[in-house]
Amino acid sequence: MSRIRMIVQYDGTAYVGWQTQPNGLSVQERLEAELHKITGEEIRLHASGRTDSGVHARAQVVHFDTDSRVPPDKFAYALNAGLPPDIRVAYSCPAPADFHARFDVVRKHYRYTVWHAPHGSPFLRNTALHVHHPLDFAAMEEAAALVIGEHDFSAFKAAGIEMKSTVRTVYESKWFKAEEPGLICYQIAGSGFLYNMVRILVGTMLEIGGRRRSTADLARALESGQREDAGPTAPAHGLALWRVEYPAFDTEDYILPDIRA
Amino acid sequence: MSRIRMIVQYDGTAYVGWQTQPNGLSVQERLEAELHKITGEEIRLHASGRTDSGVHARAQVVHFDTDSRVPPDKFAYALNAGLPPDIRVAYSCPAPADFHARFDVVRKHYRYTVWHAPHGSPFLRNTALHVHHPLDFAAMEEAAALVIGEHDFSAFKAAGIEMKSTVRTVYESKWFKAEEPGLICYQIAGSGFLYNMVRILVGTMLEIGGRRRSTADLARALESGQREDAGPTAPAHGLALWRVEYPAFDTEDYILPDIRA
Numbered sequence: 001m002s003r004i005r006m007i008v009q010y011d012g013t014a015y016v017g018w019q020t021q022p023n024g025l026s027v028q029e030r031l032e033a034e035l036h037k038i039t040g041e042e043i044r045l046h047a048s049g050r051t052d053s054g055v056h057a058r059a060q061v062v063h064f065d066t067d068s069r070v071p072p073d074k075f076a077y078a079l080n081a082g083l084p085p086d087i088r089v090a091y092s093c094p095a096p097a098d099f100h101a102r103f104d105v106v107r108k109h110y111r112y113t114v115w116h117a118p119h120g121s122p123f124l125r126n127t128a129l130h131v132h133h134p135l136d137f138a139a140m141e142e143a144a145a146l147v148i149g150e151h152d153f154s155a156f157k158a159a160g161i162e163m164k165s166t167v168r169t170v171y172e173s174k175w176f177k178a179e180e181p182g183l184i185c186y187q188i189a190g191s192g193f194l195y196n197m198v199r200i201l202v203g204t205m206l207e208i209g210g211r212r213r214s215t216a217d218l219a220r221a222l223e224s225g226q227r228e229d230a231g232p233t234a235p236a237h238g239l240a241l242w243r244v245e246y247p248a249f250d251t252e253d254y255i256l257p258d259i260r261a
Numbered sequence: 262m263s264r265i266r267m268i269v270q271y272d273g274t275a276y277v278g279w280q281t282q283p284n285g286l287s288v289q290e291r292l293e294a295e296l297h298k299i300t301g302e303e304i305r306l307h308a309s310g311r312t313d314s315g316v317h318a319r320a321q322v323v324h325f326d327t328d329s330r331v332p333p334d335k336f337a338y339a340l341n342a343g344l345p346p347d348i349r350v351a352y353s354c355p356a357p358a359d360f361h362a363r364f365d366v367v368r369k370h371y372r373y374t375v376w377h378a379p380h381g382s383p384f385l386r387n388t389a390l391h392v393h394h395p396l397d398f399a400a401m402e403e404a405a406a407l408v409i410g411e412h413d414f415s416a417f418k419a420a421g422i423e424m425k426s427t428v429r430t431v432y433e434s435k436w437f438k439a440e441e442p443g444l445i446c447y448q449i450a451g452s453g454f455l456y457n458m459v460r461i462l463v464g465t466m467l468e469i470g471g472r473r474r475s476t477a478d479l480a481r482a483l484e485s486g487q488r489e490d491a492g493p494t495a496p497a498h499g500l501a502l503w504r505v506e507y508p509a510f511d512t513e514d515y516i517l518p519d520i521r522a
Contacts, residue, residue: 011383056384076380085386117518119337122272123317123388125346179440182518257378257443 005095054236154225204231266356315497415486465492
């Protein structure tokens with residue numbers, strides 16, 4: 001029995017999310033079905049975390065155990081031959097027997113993309129939120145900085161979900177303008193995130209950008225812990241799981257293409 | 262009666278191409294149907310040129326005549342309200358009565374995008390050709406430079422199509438690496454292009470990059486005018502109509518978003 005670790009990328013548009021659900025096709029289900037074809041085994045995948053319906057992954061990490069003789073680095077090629085083109089395995093390799101894709105995460109990065117233009121873009125329609133009103137970018141930058149550090153993010157979690165602790169540490173939180181004019185991104189890195197936390201933070205900061213809310217309101221929501229003090233949940237399709245870091249494995253080191261002549 | 266000029270963007274994946282065809286839905290048909298809803302008129306659109314099935318447009322130019330009282334700059338908003346999200350009108354404005362989207366073109370630009378990586382990308386699957394073998398980028402750059410200038414491009418047109426002249430002038434022809442690692446682009450500007458010319462040029466240069474053909478072979482095809490001396494036609498989905506220039510109108514001046522706080 002050996003443990004395999006993979007980096008999976010997906011366009012989440014057509015899926016109910018990472019995790020298998022009764023109401024539609026999940027990325028997990030699709031991958032497990034393909035692994036079954038290749039190995040003949042009933043393989044259960046463990047991911048770094050769930051992603052919601054419509055949310056994308058540039059670098060989701062999964063692990064699984066198998067007795068298959070397929071060389072670990074060949075799983076990527078074997079799976080891609082059968083997977084639909086909106087799911088790709090970017091990398092596969094052997095993992096230590098005690099590696100766990102979820103429990104071992106030390107840092108996760110998400111990116112939220114906004115297409116800021118008078119009209120929508122046919123090319124970004126599934127991966128960026130279209131915003132057509134003016135945005136006070138400086139206020140959004142200021143708001144993003146407030147989030148850095150250890151905070152109780154109770155105000156920024158989906159209502160009705162209870163967990164042991166709502167304290168999380170955010171290491172990076174910033175807005176930046178991409179090279180392409182009109183494309184603006186929010187990048188956040190943290191020890192972990194509450195359910196819908198990134199989308200509620202983005203929804204709140206976009207209201208600050210649109211001057212329907214102030215940075216002081218965001219500070220107040222962090223203090224009060226009341227969901228109603230924060231803004232709306234930004235739509236799923238602008239969000240992507242961007243990068244996952246483990247003590248001895250960082251997706252960033254493996255997903256960049258390297259083909260030389 | 263007034264003449265309107267628009268810049269249209271589309272993801273060509275779901276369409277049979279720009280021009281109306283008996284075998285499926287065209288972008289032209291979809292736009293004309295929407296114009297009919299808005300104006301009640303049977304409007305015929307004239308575009309800068311056709312794009313094939315699967316080919317995209319970042320900046321297609323169209324014109325039409327109407328008696329409608331819709332303000333010219335509002336056509337973009339009115340059309341986008343009813344169009345599917347893979348077609349957007351980026352700009353609409355009044356045009357001189359003698360402006361013609363096809364006959365007045367002075368320069369057209371196309372871009373062909375290649376995703377050069379071991380595995381495909383879920384996010385670029387419809388807009389970039391995936392190449393996973395090594396590419397000799399320097400040889401491709403050299404080949405691209407050979408194309409600049411006035412040439413008889415007979416070897417680079419789809420077989421069986423006859424036209425008065427096969428001489429065209431290419432002003433720009435170059436490969437470059439995009440900011441995102443793995444993404445490489447071919448950019449070409451010319452007075453006009455023969456049917457499939459850009460795709461055959463790209464197919465030939467990709468064979469040169471893969472060392473299955475030399476730059477001398479491309480030079481020979483330019484000399485001989487024989488289709489069989491050129492390489493294969495590159496797939497449609499990597500190609501986009503990038504920019505169109507007229508004597509007094511350049512799409513580049515109007516499609517970049519400009520929303521200030």
